[in-house]
Amino acid sequence: MRYPEGVRADGLPAVLSDPGRLAALGASGQVGSAPERVFDDLTRLAAAVTGCGIAALTFVAEDRTYWKSVPHLPYGGPELWQNAVADSFCYFPVGTNGPFVVEDAGEDPRTAGHPALAPWGVGAWAGFPIVTSDGQAIGSMCVIDAEPRIWKQGELEALAILARAVSSEVNLRVSLTATRTALDDARDALERAQHALTNSSELARSLQDSLLPPALRPVPGLEVAARYLPASGDAAVVGDFYDLFQGRTGWWTAVMGDVCGKGTDAAKVTALARYTMRADAGEHLSPAEVLDRLNTAMHAQRAPRFLTAVQTTFRTTPAGLSGRLCLAGHPPALIRRADGRVQQVGTSGTLLGVFPAVRLSDVRFRMAPGDLLLLYTDGACEARPDPAAPGPHRPMFDEAALARTLAETPGLDADATTQHIAAALAAHHGGFASDDTALLAVRVPPAPAAA
Structure with missing residues (x-):
């Protein structure tokens, strides 16, 4: 040979x-x-x-x-x-x-x-x-x-x-060692490979599940929570994913993505996106730069699917939280202020994996005590009622409905907020979810009451 x-x-x-x-x-x-x-x-x-x-x-x-x-x-x-x-x-x-x-x-x-x-x-x-x-x-x-x-x-x-x-x-x-970040941040990407499976569809679902952290790493001074709500029916593979990890000293990164389509190809692109974003986020504070590099990697690897993504980098400040956020074809993030007002965050950008050059921009934002940031996939704003359910037809649970639901949660912590949204989605679609849904919330705890 x-x-x-x-x-x-x-x-x-x-x-x-x-x-x-x-x-x-x-x-x-x-x-x-x-x-x-x-x-x-x-x-x-x-x-x-x-x-x-x-x-x-x-x-x-x-x-x-x-x-x-x-x-x-x-x-x-x-x-x-x-x-x-x-x-x-x-x-x-x-x-x-x-x-x-x-x-x-x-x-x-x-x-x-x-x-x-x-x-x-x-x-x-x-x-x-x-x-x-x-x-x-x-x-x-x-x-x-x-x-x-x-x-x-x-x-x-x-x-x-x-x-x-x-x-x-x-x-x-190796990359995290070079940038002096803890090795345990690298391990949780692969710690959850699932039980032995017997066909390619089940394998891809297992690989997708392994990319979802079983528990988010605590962020000092903040509340964090995430939920993954699988679609009803068979175990067809979709590409929803999220992550939360420490990048540079004092800075944290939260990402969420949605790969187009289902099956093994979706699982391949999900894996490529997760590992590329983790590797590059330690070198760049700009989410737009990291997402641009992911787009380049997808073209170099001839990724068979495109994806939408939202990434934010943030750190705590004496006043609460300061961060940057970039959208790549993804629904805008939502901030629930302490008084219940809800605001959209992010400038619409190009989805990834289609065009060699993409248009992406960072938006800076700040959060005060009691404010909460919500990242989500389109399952949370395109939920359709079960067509087989009895009763009059109900409209789709859209972005406006999601914003109204989030506005109902002032005072709730990050976990209780995602639980409230999940319950509202379940009540709307009657227990038959047409798409997977991922939710990730970051909240600045309210200031302690004066004695």
Whole structure:
């Protein structure tokens, strides 16, 4: 087999010894590291989606392969969880910096007679590289079947998604370390990979769910709350997502997006948007700049769907809160003042993933004690009553209805406000939601009463 960088004297790809690749591997912090749930969840999901008995995530050095996640084996410590690089197939995706797929390992001329065949029981093998942000392949995610098999296209697409998710997690950790932000902000993007699923639709839904934080990280001096209200009916995948995380010191970022369409393509774009925005928000305080960079990334990756998004960066001040907000084809944010007045925030901007150049602008806003900021997806302003419900026809729950509902909540905290809106939506559509809905609220607590 020929490799672009040639081969070493021992017949292995010369790129394994490339100084730039080895530096990138060292910077990842993964060599000799112990298993983590965030990675184990993804390898278990890879095994379940493909029906294989073995799935593994490894990081490949010059002469050794270091195991990061091999869920079917008990952890034996760093000295045991490694092997000579030639004793497994893991170097193949690294050597080619691309997928390596074998349907009959014993007969394929690339792998016939390989020393890994018997110890690992390899009948068929499929793996994708783990790639750094600068394009260096430092490891691989693979699945092993004991019998030869013909891989389905959907299985390989799912494995590619999971390998990119691992790459994004590793790259995000490196980026956050460089900007001195806590590593735990990087982990919660992937900590929630769901139970083993058996078809591509369920896989995509699981990947979408894994992008929704189970609980928002507390923001000192503020109240925060979020709700995700799934559509009624089957588990068709949509692209609603939200996030809240710390960027630069003293600044926080809240994002919400809605990917057009449903299915696996929507899940792919959701993942791309989430990881890109997290990575870039640590470098730019301007939401318009971050959303513009996301648009560029979507075109570079040939994203199959477009999306709308709203992003805000904010920090607490002695007077309350100061922030910037940008809309990219998304419904305007709402601010509920302490006295119940509701105001729209944001200037309409271009949706993302359609045009190479977009028109986006930041709007500055301030909030005083008792004020609340609400971000939402269009399920909250396009809710339709169940057409099968008895009684007279009712109009759509639109933006005006949402504003009126929010105005009914002066004095309620962030969680109670999102609960009130969710109850109003349920009452309007009669328990049959036609679209998923995401809500995220940030409130400046009222000043304590004078003694």
